[in-house]
Amino acid sequence: MIKLDLSKLEGFLPQDYLEQRREGLERAADMLAHHNGPGGDFTGWVTLPRDYDKGEFARIKAAAEKIRRQSQVLVVIGIGGSYLGARAVIELLASPNYNLKQKDTPDIYFAGNGLSTDALLELIALIGERDFSVNVISKSGTTTEPAVAFRIFREMLERKYGREGARERIYATTDKARGVLKGLADEEGYEEFVVPDDVGGRYSVLTAVGLLPIAAAGLDIDGLMAGAQRAMETLSAPGLDNPAWQYAAARNALYDGGKKVELLACYEPSFRFFSEWWKQLYGESEGKEHKGLFPASVEFTADLHSMGQYIQQGERLMFETVVKFAPKGEFIIPNDPANVDGLNFLAGKSLAFVAEQAMRGTILAHVDGGVPNILLELPAIGEDTVGELIYFFEYVCGLSGYLLQVNPFDQPGVEAYKKNMFALLGKPGYEQLRESLEQRL
Numbered sequence: 001m002i003k004l005d006l007s008k009l010e011g012f013l014p015q016d017y018l019e020q021r022r023e024g025l026e027r028a029a030d031m032l033a034h035h036n037g038p039g040g041d042f043t044g045w046v047t048l049p050r051d052y053d054k055g056e057f058a059r060i061k062a063a064a065e066k067i068r069r070q071s072q073v074l075v076v077i078g079i080g081g082s083y084l085g086a087r088a089v090i091e092l093l094a095s096p097n098y099n100l101k102q103k104d105t106p107d108i109y110f111a112g113n114g115l116s117t118d119a120l121l122e123l124i125a126l127i128g129e130r131d132f133s134v135n136v137i138s139k140s141g142t143t144t145e146p147a148v149a150f151r152i153f154r155e156m157l158e159r160k161y162g163r164e165g166a167r168e169r170i171y172a173t174t175d176k177a178r179g180v181l182k183g184l185a186d187e188e189g190y191e192e193f194v195v196p197d198d199v200g201g202r203y204s205v206l207t208a209v210g211l212l213p214i215a216a217a218g219l220d221i222d223g224l225m226a227g228a229q230r231a232m233e234t235l236s237a238p239g240l241d242n243p244a245w246q247y248a249a250a251r252n253a254l255y256d257g258g259k260k261v262e263l264l265a266c267y268e269p270s271f272r273f274f275s276e277w278w279k280q281l282y283g284e285s286e287g288k289e290h291k292g293l294f295p296a297s298v299e300f301t302a303d304l305h306s307m308g309q310y311i312q313q314g315e316r317l318m319f320e321t322v323v324k325f326a327p328k329g330e331f332i333i334p335n336d337p338a339n340v341d342g343l344n345f346l347a348g349k350s351l352a353f354v355a356e357q358a359m360r361g362t363i364l365a366h367v368d369g370g371v372p373n374i375l376l377e378l379p380a381i382g383e384d385t386v387g388e389l390i391y392f393f394e395y396v397c398g399l400s401g402y403l404l405q406v407n408p409f410d411q412p413g414v415e416a417y418k419k420n421m422f423a424l425l426g427k428p429g430y431e432q433l434r435e436s437l438e439q440r441l
């Protein structure tokens, strides 16, 4: 289980900050449990690790198996919550170098998460002549970036395999009833997976949205769900000793005390995309009504040699949440009889020991510099641990949004850029807006 260490908040928060938030936390947990708070229609994720659709889960495994049989490459098309969870888990569990490894599972490339021509052309070249399948993921089915990418890759598949053959290689994950993608999938007869109505994009990694690509990468999705279920059972128990309550209260109190940025730090390079997933989760959930912690991330120790300066001595507007995993293996630093580099004081010690001291030293340095620190300690990276961490962050996010008195399950602010983009692209219905925007540009 995740071990939460709040000892390095001492001196930064009033003694009774947790007690002060007891009622708010009770209300928040109650709203999550009964799905009756703001955005309650989108809290299906709360019990998802137990109540997920077992029939679809079996179909996900079968589809992953078929993808592995048929294709050397899987192109996963999606953006935001329809992309980040799968990438986060694949990189964390199977490595950011997954595609470079010798394996009997397909290379996995992510597309439709931007509008870069260069990236698209590079991806097409990387696929080359290899057999590929596509998993297009969009809850709304109308998001521009994945829709454009899907048009391109669908056309490529149809050219290569014919319309029938393409049908055998396209997997559509979308709403069960609505949207353009749903219509297209029905019409073409693609295999379909559902983003449940009551699960928003950024909370959807443990649905087919994340699970199909994760399973295609050969990872154990049963283990992932088991870890999440364990977290669900532990965190649903109300009380101030609940680590999710404690973490949510601490970040809320730090925010109220003037810390406006939460910096998620980890010593594992494979955690990079997990941080990206976390940033969307918290950014879209809390950042509204001119409120909310700004979620940022750093990779240590690398970023101690770039962002470390700012963290130590820049504006005092942040606190850190450090995620620490136990190492999976061991590496012992060798002895050098000549000791030319003067490093023999480390000989015989493990690299993990060095990393541990770097972390301990950094936490104290940052605390001394005015950056409160929260430590989350986890066992070695594995499906079970990652499932647990996903659920932990989701649950804390729900509690935090309610403590902040916002709806943690909507994202109205994202529409502003979309409207402008549609107008500038000449989408029918946006003529007037287009005129006024063009005048300002």
Ligand SMILES: O=P(O)(O)OC[C@H]1O[C@](O)(CO)[C@@H](O)[C@@H]1O
Residues within 6 Å of the ligand: 079, 080, 081, 082, 137, 138, 139, 140, 141, 142, 143, 146, 201, 202, 284, 411, 414
């Ligand atoms: O799955 P969809 O509907 O394409 O949405 C993708 C992403 O776009 C947003 O709706 C807005 O950026 C996110 O919340 C979501 O994760």
